[in-house]
Amino acid sequence: MVSIAEYSPEPKYTIKVLSERTGVRPVTLRAWERRYDLLDPDRLDNNYRLYSERDIQIIRWITHRLDEGLSISNAVREYRGLRKEGIWPEALPTVLAPQPSQAPSLPTSTYADQLFKALTAHDEAQAKQIVDLVQSMYDLQAIFLEVFYPCLVEIGEAWYRGEIRIATEHFASAFIRGVLMNLLGAFPIYSTAPTILIGCAPEEFHEIAPLMLSVLLRREGYQVEFLGADLPADDLVFYAEDVSPDMIILSASFEHSARPLFTLQAKLDALPGKPKLGFGGRYFNDNPDALKVMGGFFLGHSLDEAIQNVHDLLD
Secondary structure: OOEHHHOOOOOOEOHHHHHHHHOOOHHHHHHHHHHHOOOOOEEOOOOOEEEOHHHHHHHHHHHHHHHOOOOHHHHHHHHHHHHHOOOOOEOOOOOOOOOOOOOOOOOHHHHHHHHHHHHHOOOHHHHHHHHHHHHOOOOHHHHHHHHHHHHHHHHHHHHHOOOOOHHHHHHHHHHHHHHHHHHHHHOOOOOOOOEEEEEEOOOOOOOHHHHHHHHHHHHOOOEEEEEEOOOOHHHHHHHHHHHOOOEEEEEOOOHHHHHHHOOHHHHHHOOOOOOEEEEEOHHHHHOOOHHHHOOOEEOOOOHHHHHHHHHHHHO
16 A cells, blocks of 8 residues: 555645545635644645645545544544654545546537547447547536537437437437446545435436536535436435435426426425425426426526535535
8 A cells, every 4th residue: 555655745736626636625625724734735825725645645534534434533633643653644545537637639519529420320439539538638517518418419419300310319328328427436425525316307317417417516525326317206205314315406307307396395394304405407497487386496507507506505
């Protein structure tokens, strides 16, 4: 195993990068600095903090101890005890979601078109190469909104025009779903973070958008459980009673799938933890009057809005 001491102490990462690499939200990192003097970041002239690779490994070690049941004060006390004896803890093995490592060479629309051609040709090897390439150049949010989403829209329109078979549309959706599930599994899960259940309303099968949101919220440090398509409302209430989530987020594209959600917040309010209901999707985007009769919180028209609204509701 590698000691944390072997990682570079050079300050070069912002608190946003530290948060993305550790799964701990910036507000929590700042609180740990104030209360426990855990890290001593360098500061730029504008007072921005800069952290090192060693700082990242320290936070990951701390959160690992939290997941094993220690309180933050006891985890910090254990860390300080080791350092007082001149011992550096061992760094944890890690599997990180891809991070951009080179400047973009072409606009995202070009890669969306290339991915469309590879998927409609059922060329999985080429599609994987394109995904690997865009992951080396763009942030996940840009990949989702500017490469994956336009590609899937064009595939749907090609099927509607009769240019491709339904099997091809299913192949493309399954491929991108697989990429997203791998990304979801690449981010760490922290048992001390707020728990969010995400999925699709009853008889709703368009799960790519809520899966994208699941990946981005787990990157933000939330404990996200993706439940997939077609979730029966009553069964979801029973499950929420078992696991006590802080929030449930559901997507609906049509009125028949949105209708069972209208009374769902009232049912959740009857549970001991009173989890918040967040909702979104094409039906709510196109029918603003529905927002007046829905219980819960409309998360907005975009992934950016949804993430910010989740922060506001849970932080």
